[in-house]
Amino acid sequence: MRFHLKLFLLAGFLSMGIAQANNQAASNPENDNVFWLEQPDYALSPKTGMTRKHWKDAALYLLKGTFGYVKTIDDPMKFPKQPGKSYPQNDNQIPTEKLEGLCRTLFVAAPLLKEDPNLEINGIRVGEYYRHQIQNLIDPNSPAYIKPRSKNGGPSQILVEFGGLSVALFAIPNILWEPLSKEQKDALASTMLSYGDGPTVDSNWKFFNIFVMSFFKSQGYTVNDKLLEEYLQKSLKAYRGEGWYNDSPAFDYYSMWAFQMYGTLWSEFFGKKNYPEYAKQFQQNFYDLKDNYPYLFSRDGKMIMWGRSICYRTGAIVPFPLMGFYNQPDVNYGWMRRIASGVLLQFFQNPGFLKDGVPTLGFYGAFEPAVQIYSCRGSAYWLAKAFLGLLAPADSPFWTAKENEGPWENELQIGQVYNKFEKGSNILITDYPNIGASEVRAWCHEKVKDDWQKFRSTENYNRLSYNSAFPWQADGENGEVAMNYVIKNKQNKWEALRLYDFRKFENGVYYRDVILETNPNVKLQLADIPLANGILRVDRNISTDTVDMRLGHYALPELNTPIREESRKVNGHQVRIINNGEYQLAMIPLKGWEKIQNVRVSGLHPVSDKSAVIDVCGRFIPGDKGKGVYITLMLWKRANELWTNDELDPVKKIIGSGDGQTIEVLLKTGETKTVVF
DSSP states (O other): OOOOOOHHHHHHHHHTOHHHHHHHHHHOTTOTTSOOOSSOOTTTOTTTOOOHHHHHHHHHHHHHHHGGGOSSTTOOOOOOOOSSSOSOSSGGGHHHHHHHHHHHHHHHHHHHHHHOTTOEETTEEHHHHHHHHHHHTTOTTSTTOOOOOOTTOOOOHHHHHHHHHHHHHHHOHHHHTTTSOHHHHHHHHHHHHHHHSSOOOSSTTHHHHHHHHHHHHHTTOOOOHHHHHHHHHHHHHTEEETTEEOOSSOOSHHHHHHHHHHHHHHIIIIIHHHOHHHHHHHHHHHHHGGGTGGGGSOTTSOOOOOSSOGGGGGGGGTHHHHGGGSOOTTOOHHHHHHHHHHHHHHHHTOTTSEETTEEOSBSSSBOGGGOOTTOOGGGGGGGGGGGGGGGSOTTSHHHHSOOOOGGGTTTSOTTOOEEEEETTTTEEEEEETTTTEEEEEOOOBOOGGGOTTSSTTSHHHHSSOEETTBOOOOOOTTSOOSSSEEEEOTTSOEEEOOEEEEEEEETTEEEEEEEETTEEEEEEEEEEEEETTEEEEEEEEOOSSOEEEEEEEEEEEOOSSOOEEEEEEETTEEEEEEEOSSEEEEEEEEESOOEEEEEEEESOOSSOSEEEEEEEEEEEOTTOTTOSEEEEEEEEEETTOOOOHHHHOOEEEEEEOTTSSEEEEEETTSOEEEEEO
């Protein structure tokens, strides 16, 4: 179910600013499906009102929803299935579903139990409940029993959850581990080590083995030390610099936050004492993230909808509170908390976030195009890893510094655009002070035929860029597209481009090549040029086949009133504008395109059932003189701002070489953007 933003929230954000809007939401008795801020502290946190106490309140708010399904300590953490591709699809998957619910909700419970071991919810002693459920995992007579891994068994979801359980065992051993009998401890060690001391996936999964083996080694059990070191070394080899790890094969939020969180917690729990050299490397890699990762979030602390496992949402902020383990003089802790608290509120104060007390699989409300087949309803509690940040010292500067907006306050100037390019990952982060938005570009090259889980070949990765202000819209069967190209293939179906190869970032231009998966004769060279109010695209079609193609702008969801449309002609250029009352988007084809159109769709946007996008269309015929170069302006503004003709037509002149390999775009500001393919 997608949702329409409620009027009071929209009015609050637009007219009063986020802090006052949060306060209004907190005091509105009709807003019973969102997290309320009680006694917000605008002295310490002038932007969000959130302090460490409110983080704990948010954690308890989330945990209370989960315990709505627990009447006795025998009841599993099993939640209503969301219709669609998520599992369980058969009864054999139910034990794993229950295990996910148990281990993942512990991420929110463990920090609370660490400070209040006697915590009760709905008459259930929370610590006793989780301890009892862990005992059920090793009881052959229990429906929750998990069999040890078979001798030739491969990596599985059980390994993932046992890795998560090991994090909780490290965090609160006095509640989950120490009260167990010797026989229970031995049985749990035997079962969990059968998975931990075994095969894994060449990705962040190695950390699940690492945590299992490390916890039981810390408790005196014999583990496979050789394999433990091998997985530590391989995890460190995945580092690409600037805080980014490669998650085999692509990059996304998880490439940053999961690796950095695991490395930091492992170092604090176990590594510093037992493997100081590895811990030192993880710590140094962690220090690197401060110079670029915070710029991936908008001025008001919103994260971009990007990459797989979007339902993990707030997990992306956990590196920020974990900075509290290290008092680094060059870290703006007030900005880090402003981002992290802003993201918490982005979801916890959104009326679509919870359904029946449990997070949906989606970005805000449930959104099937963003769901992966490996997720069940309880999978969404991976987002609760944000609350592992509460394990950082309460007196750390992350919690005590005054909240601020970092470089957005003075360094990032209105009328300018700012790029941060990461050479190791080839990721480009762009910040737009005019609307306070952040944007990301990253390559991905995944074929549908090889993508059995169907996520890296989808809209989660194949958009040309992802923006905090404009969540991505799914493609439609009739060629509806947002922020990507679609090509009419030989099967007469519209096919999105997805096989990208990064080329370079040079003089403010981000270059990629791309081919059509079903027809390698269809090739484009792409050049993205971020501007203060949008994007200038200079793309070159070098296909050897004739193709029909479309290119879409970002999409706008319909909010409280119908989306308004406007058409203009500025200096001979066709201009289309759409406005949803929050933002307006403009698209101007400057060269190559034959048609521009507004497209209204239903059921494709994560924010609303109805949405709109502007597309340009054309046919490329090899050998046509003067054809092949496509130049497009994709612009944006706040809804209440007026467009000037110079804003809609910022280009003074376009100069191109005969072969289209070099194109100069002269802007009216005096700048020249040179594209060299």
